[in-house]
Amino acid sequence: MSPQLSTWDTGTRKGLFSIGTHSLYLTGAGPYRETINGRRQPAVIIEAGLSSGHLEWVAVSRLISERARVYTYDRAGYGRSEPSPSKELTAQNRVEDLHQLLYMAGIEPPYVLVGHSYGGVLVREFLRQHREEVAGMVIAIVGLEENHVMSPEEYAEINADEEHNMPTTKVELDSILESTELVNRELPEGAQVMGDNRLSVIFANESIDFGKIYDYAVKHGTGTEEARERLRSRFVYAQGKAKTHNLQYVAPEVIRDEVFWVLGLTD
Numbered sequence: 001m002s003p004q005l006s007t008w009d010t011g012t013r014k015g016l017f018s019i020g021t022h023s024l025y026l027t028g029a030g031p032y033r034e035t036i037n038g039r040r041q042p043a044v045i046i047e048a049g050l051s052s053g054h055l056e057w058v059a060v061s062r063l064i065s066e067r068a069r070v071y072t073y074d075r076a077g078y079g080r081s082e083p084s085p086s087k088e089l090t091a092q093n094r095v096e097d098l099h100q101l102l103y104m105a106g107i108e109p110p111y112v113l114v115g116h117s118y119g120g121v122l123v124r125e126f127l128r129q130h131r132e133e134v135a136g137m138v139i140a141i142v143g144l145e146e147n148h149v150m151s152p153e154e155y156a157e158i159n160a161d162e163e164h165n166m167p168t169t170k171v172e173l174d175s176i177l178e179s180t181e182l183v184n185r186e187l188p189e190g191a192q193v194m195g196d197n198r199l200s201v202i203f204a205n206e207s208i209d210f211g212k213i214y215d216y217a218v219k220h221g222t223g224t225e226e227a228r229e230r231l232r233s234r235f236v237y238a239q240g241k242a243k244t245h246n247l248q249y250v251a252p253e254v255i256r257d258e259v260f261w262v263l264g265l266t267d
Contacts, residue, residue, distance in 0.1 A: 006106025009033065009069070016080065019100040025080035026073045026105060027054055030065035042110045042135040044070040044259055045102070047126075049117030050176070051169040053079030055158050059150060060114075060248050063256035068263055071107060073098070077168030079161050089172040091125040091179030098122075099130060109133035112262050114255065116140045116248055118176060124183045127193060136198040136262035138255065140247055150249045158249070199233040200258040204247045234261070 007013065014027040033041040044064055046057050054061075054072035064070040076084035076097055086093050102111075112135055115123030120139040127134050150158065187193055236258060248255060260266045 022082040030069040042112045046114045047119035059252040090175040110135035112136040140202040198262040
């Protein structure tokens with residue numbers, strides 16, 4: 001049980017929330033999570049990429065909140081969150097912060113995790129530490145960007161936020177290789193760790209040869225339609241303007257659609 005009755009289950013909420021050693025900025029929006037057949041509907045938790053925070057996910061959150069409860073936050077030292085007392089910002093202690101935030105705010109599992117760029121490593125680390133709490137995942141593998149759907153004011157705020165985040169980014173960069181290697185070692189290629197839960201992987205990188213990826217997947221038994229249905233996973237190859245690093249504010253509907261599929265809201 002969470003330590004307090006949550007006020008984060010309903011309405012549009014945002015603000016700093018203490019996790020004991022420091023405070024993290026958290027936002028929540030969308031309908032109340034109903035319990036159906038004894039199982040509570042998952043909360044969607046968004047994990048931004050390196051140097052990024054909740055501001056980059058405003059458009060995606062707006063779309064998801066039409067049908068599901070969604071939360072974004074700023075990692076320690078990013079955006080409106082306080083710095084971490086830790087001198088190392090590994091994926092492991094980043095996930096510990098997030099898990100403590102969810103616990104203290106009374107946002108109970110299950111969770112559908114959305115990871116963008118380095119956030120994909122962080123949600124996989126969350127899965128490694130708390131597998132029983134994860135109901136599904138959306139991971140965006142991304143390329144380069146330019147166009148976006150944000151307002152001029154929102155885009156200016158994002159740029160200012162990234163500038164503010166640079167000192168923390170440099171610290172986090174020091175641990176990225178080690179953190180990624182640990183996740184890859186603990187959750188190796190081919191490991192079917194999702195069980196009956198859904199996984200969507202979005203490829204939005206123009207440099208990726210999708211034909212080779214598909215051929216490799218078929219060779220290893222996961223690329224065919226039959227195999228993907230068995231694994232309850234699917235791969236989405238972004239087209240046109242959606243082939244971009246910042247997919248979340250260039251084509252937010254792509255991420256929204258995959259979240260809804262993982263939640264079982266669409267076919």
